[in-house]
Amino acid sequence: MVDNTILNNALNVLKQGGLILYPTDTVWGIGCDATNEEAIENVFKLKQRKDCKALICLVADDRMLKKYIKKIPEAAFDLMDIEDNPITIIYDEPQNLAKNLIAEDNTIAIRIPDHEFCFQLLRKFNGAIVSTSANISGQATPKSFKEIHEDILKGVDYVVNLPDEKIGAKPSSIIKLGNDGKVQVIRK
Template sequence: MNKMQQIIIYPTDTAYALGCDARDQEAAERVFEIKGRSQSKTLPLIAADVAMVRQWCTLAGQAKKLADKYWPGPLTLVLPVKLEGLSPAVINKGSVAIRVPGNKIARHLSQEIGAPLISTSANKSGDKNLYSLAEVRASLGEAMNKVDYVIDAGALPSQGVSTVVKVCDNEIDIIRQGEIEIKA
């Protein structure tokens, strides 16, 4: 499958997500619009597997050890980009926030398009994570009309956000403590 130029709401292991092909800048701009999110904040990614992460990013040292221990799962790593082609909406200072989720549907979507998928919470910017499509519809309101596809996996288990970690010079910097507790 080529670039997925559509916007999709889909389940992850932490909540329902809003996303698109991470290579598609136009679709990424639509995600910002639907969420009402400032474009100064980059969008996080999910990947089908570690091999896909390694294709797009540098995964080594402490970051690799964390990935080996916690993926698939709710750990997002901030990693240097090594392959061109991702939307500028997902890159901040040469790095992306990426994870391999514990949800098979989310991993399958990324596998099908052959690239990472934007994966931001399916809600208006600043709202809490949502675990049912009824909650997503209530949060997004009229913006739901701008979503091309919705995958209904029923009510998801209420869970915390993913933990976000950046490893620089093999030092662990916890950006957001979430579902996985990591010590710096």
């Protein structure tokens, strides 16, 4: 059961263009509204990351995915159905997202998380949320909340406090699915 107070606090911060630190199905993530260019710029600054490196975003379900991708390859649904581990898919021709979230090659990485808090947050927010690992660029991805750098904790507007939250502690696999039918494994 998701704590409604925590959920609403995170929701309010997202709606106001703020940054949240939250657990996902993979690792602790820094999140913001995926349509808010200023918020995304703040994520890049917090992570001390060049804005030419694309970020992942999360959506609640297939319906929400269709809002952000012009043409979803059929293989995407097959991959999501058969894959047991978290999988992020890079799609061609994103739409309705902040321009600074979209990669230089006009692609976007999106995952549908298998995580109750994320699902509830995405549904209530009714939109895509950025999800990037909670670390300074170039440093190791924290495997637990205790490993998150103090600068990250101080740099977000809200820390989702879910006691004893179980997360995967491992980034998702990333597969690029081109509209031309090409499939490329980016990260296993």
